[in-house]
Amino acid sequence: xxxxxxxxxxxxxxxxxxxxxxxxxxxxxxxxxxxxxxxxxxxxxxxxxxxxxxxxxxxxxxxxxxxxxxxxxxxxxxxxxxxxxxxxxxxxxxxxxxxxxxxxxxxxxxxxxxxxxxxxxxxxxxxxxxxxxxxxxxxxxxxxxxxxxxxxxxxxxxxxxxxxxxxxxxxxxxxxxxxxxxxxxxxxxxxxxxxxxxxxxxxxxxxxxxxxxxxxxxxxxxxxxxxxxxxxxxxxxxxxxxxxxxxxxxxxxxxxxxxxxxxxxxxxxxxxxxxxxxxxxxxxxxxxxxxxxxxxxxxxxxxxxxxxxxxxxxxxxxxxxxxxxxxxxxxxxxxxxxxxxxxxxxxxxxxxxxxxxxxxx
Numbered sequence: 001x002x003x004x005x006x007x008x009x010x011x012x013x014x015x016x017x018x019x020x021x022x023x024x025x026x027x028x029x030x031x032x033x034x035x036x037x038x039x040x041x042x043x044x045x046x047x048x049x050x051x052x053x054x055x056x057x058x059x060x061x062x063x064x065x066x067x068x069x070x071x072x073x074x075x076x077x078x079x080x081x082x083x084x085x086x087x088x089x090x091x092x093x094x095x096x097x098x099x100x101x102x103x104x105x106x107x108x109x110x111x112x113x114x115x116x117x118x119x120x121x122x123x124x125x126x127x128x129x130x131x132x133x134x135x136x137x138x139x140x141x142x143x144x145x146x147x148x149x150x151x152x153x154x155x156x157x158x159x160x161x162x163x164x165x166x167x168x169x170x171x172x173x174x175x176x177x178x179x180x181x182x183x184x185x186x187x188x189x190x191x192x193x194x195x196x197x198x199x200x201x202x203x204x205x206x207x208x209x210x211x212x213x214x215x216x217x218x219x220x221x222x223x224x225x226x227x228x229x230x231x232x233x234x235x236x237x238x239x240x241x242x243x244x245x246x247x248x249x250x251x252x253x254x255x256x257x258x259x260x261x262x263x264x265x266x267x268x269x270x271x272x273x274x275x276x277x278x279x280x281x282x283x284x285x286x287x288x289x290x291x292x293x294x295x296x297x298x299x300x301x302x303x304x305x306x307x308x309x310x311x312x313x314x315x316x317x318x319x320x321x322x323x324x325x326x327x328x329x330x331x332x333x334x335x336x337x338x339x340x341x342x343x344x345x346x347x348x349x350x351x352x353x354x355x356x357x358x359x360x361x
Contacts, residue, residue, distance in 0.1 A: 004093075004246060005031035005050075005064050007057055007081055008072030009042060012177045013095045013121065013238060017070055018046065020243045024252055031064035033057050035077070058084040068246060070121070071096040074179055075302050076295075076344055079103050083337065089114035093245035095121035100199040101192050102295040105333070106340060108199055118200065119245035124193055125200055126241035127219035127232030132201060135222070143203055144221040145193055146213040147272060148173050148236075150185040153214060157276055163315045165308060173216040173236045182305045186318055187272060191283020192301075195294050198287055205288050210280060211269045217259070218267060233259060278319045282326060291331035292343035299347035300325035307355045317358045324354045 004021060008014045009032040021027045031050040032039050043051045050064040058080055061069060069085040070093040071078050078096030083103065085092045087110045094100070100107050111118060120126050124145045132140065151170050152160060168185040169178055176184070183189035190210050197208050216236040223229045234240055235257060243252050259265065274281045279301070286293040304321040307313035313321070325347050334340035 002027050002246070003030040003065070003067045004028065005033075005061055005066035005069045006072070007031075007033045007070065007078070008035075008074065008095070009039065010034040010037045011072055011074065012175065013070075013072035013242065016239050017072065017242050017246070018042075020239055020246055020252075020254075021046075023255070024243075024247060027246055030066050031060055033060055033073075035073070057081040061085065061088075061090075066090060068093055068119075070242075070246065071099065072121070074177065076102055076299065079107075079337070079340075082107060083110050086110035086114045086116060086118070089116040091117045091119060091248075093119045093121050093242075094125075095242075097122055097125075097192050097196045098298050100196045102298045102344065103337075103340060104195075104199055104290075104294055106337060117248075119248050120196075120200060121238075121241050121245050122193060122196070123219045123236070123238065123241050125197060125220070126244055128197065128201065128222065130244070131220060131222040131230040131232055135224075137202075139224050139226075140203075140207070141223040141225050142207045142209060143197060143201065144209045144211055144223065145190060145197060146211055146216070146218055146220060146269075147187060147190040148184065148216045149212040149214055149272075150187070152185055152277075153212065153273075155276065157316060160276070160315055165311070168308070168315060172214070174238075176238075178309060179302070179305055182308065182318075183301070186279050186305075186315075187277040188279040188283065188301050188305075188318070188322075190272070191280045192298065194280070194283055195287040195297075205284060210272055212272050213267070213269050215267065217265070218269075235259065279322060282319065282322055286326055286331075289331055291333045292340065293326060293329060293331035295334070295340060295343050296325055296329040296331065296347035297322060299344045300351040303348050303351035304355055313355050313358060317355070320358065321351050321354045325350045 052060040068091045072095040082099035221231045286297040300322040304318040
């Protein structure tokens with residue numbers, strides 16, 4: 001029996017994870033946590049003893065003693081739980097990409113100390129993990145992450161001048177929470193995933209590409225030195241990577257439809273529009289420059305997206321705020337978590353100031 005600590009239990013990933021656990025008798029939830037919503041009813045339904053709303057989630061993990069921590073907390077708030085899990089050598093099912101984006105070297109160092117497993121839950125990173133699993137590093141040419149393009153694929157900056165949060169949240173293929181859905185619309189999510197892949201798979205940035213794949217059938221592709229490529233394909237449903245992470249190294253059955261290759265399945269790919277959606281390039285630049293610049297990118301983007309969802313910032317200004325913060329951040333490396341928190345606070349303060357100075361429309 002695997003004991004699962006589910007952090008971010010009331011979000012999209014958390015709800016689907018509970019479905020996966022309910023369908024697998026070898027899994028049980030030993031802890032539930034979320035940021036603000038009551039968990040009494042959910043805990044009673046799933047017979048969970050250790051429950052926490054808000055606060056330091058590492059205390060919950062100490063009490064629960066899980067075999068696997070599924071970290072689906074949104075944003076920088078998920079970092080302490082990730083670092084605790086890595087340091088303690090507990091398997092980490094990682095849906096909080098910000099852990100590797102913002103913490104970077106600190107997270108990798110904790111991972112090396114604890115020597116546990118990191119099992120990615122993002123669909124693209126789960127796909128890449130499966131394609132790379134057991135492959136000698138010298139045989140790998142490059143990794144390709146796919147992006148749906150979001151609801152605004154093909155539009156120009158003029159078209160995007162007055163888009164609303166409701167339009168940005170209308171994702172064509174995935175059902176996700178509001179923050180990640182807006183990030184998909186701006187391509188910031190793919191920028192975050194690019195940085196995450198760098199740390200997760202220890203690949204240099206020049207070996208990681210991004211392509212737009214509107215149907216979201218192919219989730220990642222690994223190219224090899226002999227010219228061959230392996231692709232991971234499946235209908236877009238987060239229960240697949242969640243199940244894979246929670247039951248690894250087994251591959252548990254899921255009640256999901258299988259791809260029908262004989263029924264006119266068409267796979268299309270195209271280059272991302274980096275001019276209209278500059279956050280992808282800004283993320284790559286922040287990653288390549290290193291230090292705490294990825295942390296600053298993440299922090300500024302969180303503030304800007306929140307302002308957009310609240311109606312205080314136009315859609316196109318999300319990228320403007322992030323670019324302005326990166327331009328004035330020194331990016332000095334963080335020696336410990338306290339220094340990383342300081343870099344995060346500074347970037348958020350800068351982003352709030354820039355966001356307030358920009359017109360709403």
